[in-house]
Amino acid sequence: MTAVQLVGEHERLEVTEAQLIEAARAGDQRAMGDLYAAHAGRVFSVVRRVVGDEHLAEDVSQDAWIRAFEKLHLFRGDAAFGTWMHRLAVNAAVNRLRSLGRRSKLESSPDLKLPIQEPDESGLNQRILSKALDALPDGYRTVLVLHDVEGLTHEEIGQKLKIAAGTSKSQLHKARARMRALLDPQSRPNEAGNHA
Amino acid sequence: MREHLTREQIAALLDEPGAISDGLAHLDECEDCASEFEGMSRMRMALSGLPDLSPPEGEWDAVRKRLPHRIAAPRPRSLWATPLAAAAVILLFLGGLAVGRMIAPASQDGRNPGLEVAAGGVAFAGTHDARFDDYLQTVGRLKELRDAGSLGPTPGENPALAAERLTRLDALIDATRESLRMAPADPALNDFLFDVVDERESLAGQLDQTLRQASMEY
Numbered sequence: 001m002t003a004v005q006l007v008g009e010h011e012r013l014e015v016t017e018a019q020l021i022e023a024a025r026a027g028d029q030r031a032m033g034d035l036y037a038a039h040a041g042r043v044f045s046v047v048r049r050v051v052g053d054e055h056l057a058e059d060v061s062q063d064a065w066i067r068a069f070e071k072l073h074l075f076r077g078d079a080a081f082g083t084w085m086h087r088l089a090v091n092a093a094v095n096r097l098r099s100l101g102r103r104s105k106l107e108s109s110p111d112l113k114l115p116i117q118e119p120d121e122s123g124l125n126q127r128i129l130s131k132a133l134d135a136l137p138d139g140y141r142t143v144l145v146l147h148d149v150e151g152l153t154h155e156e157i158g159q160k161l162k163i164a165a166g167t168s169k170s171q172l173h174k175a176r177a178r179m180r181a182l183l184d185p186q187s188r189p190n191e192a193g194n195h196a
Numbered sequence: 197m198r199e200h201l202t203r204e205q206i207a208a209l210l211d212e213p214g215a216i217s218d219g220l221a222h223l224d225e226c227e228d229c230a231s232e233f234e235g236m237s238r239m240r241m242a243l244s245g246l247p248d249l250s251p252p253e254g255e256w257d258a259v260r261k262r263l264p265h266r267i268a269a270p271r272p273r274s275l276w277a278t279p280l281a282a283a284a285v286i287l288l289f290l291g292g293l294a295v296g297r298m299i300a301p302a303s304q305d306g307r308n309p310g311l312e313v314a315a316g317g318v319a320f321a322g323t324h325d326a327r328f329d330d331y332l333q334t335v336g337r338l339k340e341l342r343d344a345g346s347l348g349p350t351p352g353e354n355p356a357l358a359a360e361r362l363t364r365l366d367a368l369i370d371a372t373r374e375s376l377r378m379a380p381a382d383p384a385l386n387d388f389l390f391d392v393v394d395e396r397e398s399l400a401g402q403l404d405q406t407l408r409q410a411s412m413e414y
Contacts, residue, residue: 029260036256041248048249058252065259074373074393075386084386091390129242148243169208176210177203180236 017081025072032069039082040065043089049145050093052134057093064092090146094160097138132182140175147172201229206236358403365396 017038023031043064048057068088075084133141142161146152147168154165154172161168201209201222206229208215216222223230372389 029263032263033256033260036259040251040255044251044255045246045249049246058255061251062255062259062262065255066262069259069263071390071393074369074389080386084390087387087390126242126246129239129246144243148240149246151244169211173204173207176207176236176239179239180203180207180232183239184235 021072021075021081024069035081036065039085042082043085046086046145046150047089047093049130049133049149050090050142051097052136052138052141056096060092060096061089063096064089067092086150090150090160094142097142128183132179135182136175136178139171140178143168143171144175144179148176200226201232203232203236206233209233210236210240355403355406358399358406362396362399362403365392365399368392369396 020031020035024035044057044061047061047064048054051057051060068085075081133145136144143157146157146160147154154168157168158165201216201219205216205219209219209223213220223233369389369392372385372392
């Protein structure tokens, strides 16, 4: 059980997440705030990476939290609050993209190219990587983020996106190829060529 | 003369070395493709290591301002709840128990690292493996049962059918919550509960809209 430390003016109290959830269910906004503080980064990260847009992510992330607190009376999996919240955040992001029916950014910006980045000691530059993710079409980005960033299986992705696991796999390969083309456009042609 | 692999083929080789016939042998011989494979591996590693982002400043204040009048109270139990809840609890219990039996004897001392079999459910500490997939399939079958008519016919625009399905969804929600008391950390049960709640809310919205339209027509 996750322990969360609350620091008041004159007290230092350690409570479990289960206790926080119970208090939040009863309408205690301080408990809600503590739950938010413990998981906000994780929630915003997955939402931001799936929707690929800062302002949209802010809106979706807020909605996910509102929805979570509205539904908290239905939640009984105390030890899995993070999992529950993560799922809720992913669903909120995926549903928002679906409802917007957004056209892919690459379709409308075919000339988009990112500078070639040599990997530094810590690997690829995170800012460039995030920028390339944002430039992917929504469908590619969603599968790539859920699989390569969030670690979901193709079966789990298939359930969330209502697609077959094989489709998820195929989308992932295309997404990785597109990412590589964005990150390193001159390294090789997109299609197979012949050896000299 | 031999063709280079495409980036998509190389992407497939990252997860499944046998995905492309002679793919690995080609990487051994072709410097260009091996270099692309290396680049893609680095990219995947970097993606998996992306750190959490900071939430926007003021997000909690914005959420908090929208909270007070929106917190929902627990629904009263319906008359359908008891028999249907019992049936669904048994169904979920059997599903969890079957999976538990199937995978529990994985180690010699009878304990399975990363897996706790609770009464009526299975809680996984390590998730993304074949056992977890098996369990998801079991819960998938529960969903199929739900969709296959155990909750009554699909209501369409018939308010009476919608109301009936709504009542049965309420019972299923209560039953799933009962199951979660037994296996509170079970992610699949949490998922299941959420799906049913989503469907219930969507149906309630549709029913409300239908009834409003009907009242306006009269």
